[in-house]
Amino acid sequence: MTTMKTSSRWSGIGFQALAVLLALAFTTIVMLISGADPLQVYQNILTGAVGSPVKIADILVAWTPLLLATAGLLLTFTAGLWNIGIEGQITLGAIFTTWALRVLQPTDLPPALIITIGFIAGALGGMFWAGLVALLKIFGNVNEIFGGLGLNFVATALTIWLIFGPWKRPGVGSMSGTEPFPLELWLPTLQGFRLSPLSLAMGIIAIVIVYILLRGTYFGLRLKAVGRNGRAAFLMGIPTTRYMLMAFLLCGLMAGLAGATQVLAVYHRLIPSISSGYGFLGMMVAMLVNYQALWAAPVALFFAALNIGSIQLPIVLKLDSSLSGVLQGSLVLFVLLMDGVRRRLTRS
Amino acid sequence: MKSKRIWFVLSFVLLLTLLVSACQPAATPTQAPQPTQPPAEPQPTQPPAEPEEFIIGMLLVGPYNDRGWSQAHYDAGLYVEKKVPGVKLIYIDKVNPADRPGTTPEQLAEDLLSKGAKLIIFNSDDMKDGAINFARSHPDVPVIHASGDTSWKEGVNYIEFAKFGNTMGKMEYGKMIAGCAAALTTKTGQIGYLGPLINDETRRLTASAYLGAKYCYEKYAGKNPADLKFKVTWIGFWFNIPGFTADPTQVADDFLNSGYDVVISGIDTTEALVQASKARAAGKEVWAIPYDYEGACAEAPEVCLGVPYFNWGPAYLRAVEQVKAGTFKSYFEWLGPDWTNINNHDTSAVGYVFGDALSADAKSNVEKFIAELAGGLNLFVGPLNYQDGTPFLADGEVATDLQIWYLPQLLEGMEGQSVPSN
Numbered sequence: 001m002t003t004m005k006t007s008s009r010w011s012g013i014g015f016q017a018l019a020v021l022l023a024l025a026f027t028t029i030v031m032l033i034s035g036a037d038p039l040q041v042y043q044n045i046l047t048g049a050v051g052s053p054v055k056i057a058d059i060l061v062a063w064t065p066l067l068l069a070t071a072g073l074l075l076t077f078t079a080g081l082w083n084i085g086i087e088g089q090i091t092l093g094a095i096f097t098t099w100a101l102r103v104l105q106p107t108d109l110p111p112a113l114i115i116t117i118g119f120i121a122g123a124l125g126g127m128f129w130a131g132l133v134a135l136l137k138i139f140g141n142v143n144e145i146f147g148g149l150g151l152n153f154v155a156t157a158l159t160i161w162l163i164f165g166p167w168k169r170p171g172v173g174s175m176s177g178t179e180p181f182p183l184e185l186w187l188p189t190l191q192g193f194r195l196s197p198l199s200l201a202m203g204i205i206a207i208v209i210v211y212i213l214l215r216g217t218y219f220g221l222r223l224k225a226v227g228r229n230g231r232a233a234f235l236m237g238i239p240t241t242r243y244m245l246m247a248f249l250l251c252g253l254m255a256g257l258a259g260a261t262q263v264l265a266v267y268h269r270l271i272p273s274i275s276s277g278y279g280f281l282g283m284m285v286a287m288l289v290n291y292q293a294l295w296a297a298p299v300a301l302f303f304a305a306l307n308i309g310s311i312q313l314p315i316v317l318k319l320d321s322s323l324s325g326v327l328q329g330s331l332v333l334f335v336l337l338m339d340g341v342r343r344r345l346t347r348s
Numbered sequence: 349m350k351s352k353r354i355w356f357v358l359s360f361v362l363l364l365t366l367l368v369s370a371c372q373p374a375a376t377p378t379q380a381p382q383p384t385q386p387p388a389e390p391q392p393t394q395p396p397a398e399p400e401e402f403i404i405g406m407l408l409v410g411p412y413n414d415r416g417w418s419q420a421h422y423d424a425g426l427y428v429e430k431k432v433p434g435v436k437l438i439y440i441d442k443v444n445p446a447d448r449p450g451t452t453p454e455q456l457a458e459d460l461l462s463k464g465a466k467l468i469i470f471n472s473d474d475m476k477d478g479a480i481n482f483a484r485s486h487p488d489v490p491v492i493h494a495s496g497d498t499s500w501k502e503g504v505n506y507i508e509f510a511k512f513g514n515t516m517g518k519m520e521y522g523k524m525i526a527g528c529a530a531a532l533t534t535k536t537g538q539i540g541y542l543g544p545l546i547n548d549e550t551r552r553l554t555a556s557a558y559l560g561a562k563y564c565y566e567k568y569a570g571k572n573p574a575d576l577k578f579k580v581t582w583i584g585f586w587f588n589i590p591g592f593t594a595d596p597t598q599v600a601d602d603f604l605n606s607g608y609d610v611v612i613s614g615i616d617t618t619e620a621l622v623q624a625s626k627a628r629a630a631g632k633e634v635w636a637i638p639y640d641y642e643g644a645c646a647e648a649p650e651v652c653l654g655v656p657y658f659n660w661g662p663a664y665l666r667a668v669e670q671v672k673a674g675t676f677k678s679y680f681e682w683l684g685p686d687w688t689n690i691n692n693h694d695t696s697a698v699g700y701v702f703g704d705a706l707s708a709d710a711k712s713n714v715e716k717f718i719a720e721l722a723g724g725l726n727l728f729v730g731p732l733n734y735q736d737g738t739p740f741l742a743d744g745e746v747a748t749d750l751q752i753w754y755l756p757q758l759l760e761g762m763e764g765q766s767v768p769s770n
Contacts, residue, residue, distance in 0.1 A: 062450055156591065156592075160592060168768050171547065172547045173584065174474070174545030174547060175445070266450075272589075272592045273446050273449050275449075307450055311440070312463075315440055
């Protein structure tokens with residue numbers, strides 16, 4: 001959007017602000033309908049999110065996998081791909097990480113090494129699953145949305161099967177998850193917090209890499225060309241297939257790392273909904289920021305804060321936490337809607 | 349072309365939003381039933397001292413109004429509110445791996461703590477790890493884990509904590525009574541057990557229902573217990589989570605459609621009762637026995653043979669008093685019914701209320717059975733074999749608490765999985 005003239009940039013910002021206001025208004029109406037006091041709700045979300053250092057750290061804990069997922073999605077979106085299969089890619093990352101830890105746990109390897117291998121395994125798992133989507137698209141002509149959606153279901157089924165079957169707790173048949181890993185295989189956290197500086201750094205590095213890739217490299221430029229007009233890019237000599245595959249694999253890598261983080265730093269075991277919906281949430285973030293890496297980090301942080309802050313709602317106001325999802329969803333909807341309105345107005 | 353694209357994007361976003369919101373927990377009704385306020389006291393001449401505020405923080409695995417396990421805990425909280433002036437219950441419900449993505453029980457417990465809770469109650473077996481993690485990082489905060497064994501010194505999972513209480517009712521008795529009522533009602537001689545997940549607790553409770561059924565089938569119905577079919581089908585969790593568990597509605601229907609005319613529920617919610625009611629409306633002569641919550645029969649009294657339920661109130665009341673007095677220490681309790689009146693809300697940890705569908709004849713026999721239990725009848729006495737035929741108890745041998753709590757298999761004569769197959 002660098003080519004945009006100043007006036008239209010300002011009008012763009014105006015429309016975005018309008019979109020945010022509309023989303024807030026819409027969410028407020030939802031609250032009023034459900035009989036809640038909107039001011040109290042917003043206040044509770046705020047204190048729930050930033051009320052204490054532990055809370056702020058918890059936001060960063062949620063931010064990390066969301067950031068990884070969003071960073072990966074920026075690449076696939078840039079290549080014009082709807083990688084809806086990211087949920088499955090996160091899940092496979094978590095499965096591979098769990099697998100690696102289970103295999104290495106009885107060995108004498110130092111825990112730090114096992115954890116490192118766990119991360120690598122997670123990245124491979126995500127790439128594997130993303131690679132399947134890519135192959136289905138490139139060689140099977142299966143649209144990545146359908147391929148990804150299908151593989152999401154397969155990933156969930158695989159998780160359930162592992163939890164009830166080969167990886168079940170001894171004598172237990174419950175979907176609650178596998179046996180937790182011993183403390184030494186937990187990613188070290190800051191004293192008194194659940195936040196691991198290591199995984200946080202990984203999330204930040206990922207988004208920075210994606211920013212640089214898309215902003216200042218030949219690779220990013222070509223990826224954009226593929227996304228804008230694949231046919232033209234192909235005719236100009238860009239190997240579009242290879243670029244699409246690369247986008248998928250890189251996204252899978254980051255999704256896999258997100259899954260690994262969920263296992264190593266948050267749950268310390270495999271649970272059925274190990275992706276925590278961060279893949280879909282990441283898609284919303286990416287759409288909301290119009291696929292620009294610069295804005296992805298703060299918006300993802302905001303979304304993470306909404307998730308953590310809304311935990312307070314059921315305690316104090318007996319409201320469902322999914323209210324934050326209403327706000328997140330309506331934000332995306334209205335921003336896109338306003339974008340459409342702006343284009344229509346500026347065209348005429 | 350362009351507008352087509354916008355529409356594509358928009359409809360996609362809409363789809364995504366729907367997907368995301370579908371993954372969120374179902375909306376809880378916004379108006380929680382208000383605890384009934386104690387009647388206004390006559391105005392005393394001296395204004396009484398403001399009672400000291402004491403907040404109980406409770407994590408519920410299911411919805412607070414599930415007519416089952418979680419509601420029994422929720423109501424116990426309200427009971428303590430009524431009994432002790434100044435006590436206030438705050439809670440988070442639907443605390444399980446599927447309903448609250450991205451959170452852990454220990455994290456949610458901290459939210460309760462930040463809202464002033466002085467005692468944290470983890471209400472589910474599923475939160476065992478969460479409760480332990482929380483206790484590790486907050487050793488000074490009194491914690492109760494209902495149904496757990498962490499503080500049982502003789503148990504196999506003992507961890508030493510300063511302020512970690514475990515409480516559980518001896519639901520074995522409730523299940524035996526339920527089994528008895530089922531055996532005295534069934535006409536096909538086939539009882540179905542709608543099982544939750546498989547673990548020590550569910551194995552011993554299912555086995556208890558079977559023992560009660562077998563005993564009453566022989567003694568009061570005068571039939572051969574070897575002819576009694578008792579089958580358990582597990583769904584994989586304490587309640588239905590679509591996509592993750594087997595569907596309890598389906599499981600209950602399968603029982604009812606294949607000759608099992610009584611379904612005993614072992615899950616937190618009331619699907620067995622609801623499906624039996626539907627089958628009855630369609631002309632089938634079937635019954636069900638719900639679980640956990642005293643008021644569970646109300647949903648379909650015409651097919652309800654009664655309900656074995658938990659009464660957590662007295663245990664929580666004691667804990668609150670101990671915390672207030674500063675005497676709260678780690679403990680493990682496994683509380684039996686008050687045999688003078690198993691339905692006494694102030695003294696009995698487990699109870700059984702009869703349902704409308706239980707015939708007068710069967711009811712009088714179940715009452716006799718309860719009197720026998722009160723008189724010391726023990727059904728966990730040998731000879732008893734495990735499901736695979738290996739001996740569990742020799743002739744006359746009485747099972748210890750440890751043997752019952754950690755029952756490794758179902759019993760001989762029961763159909764269904766003892767442990768999940770690979």
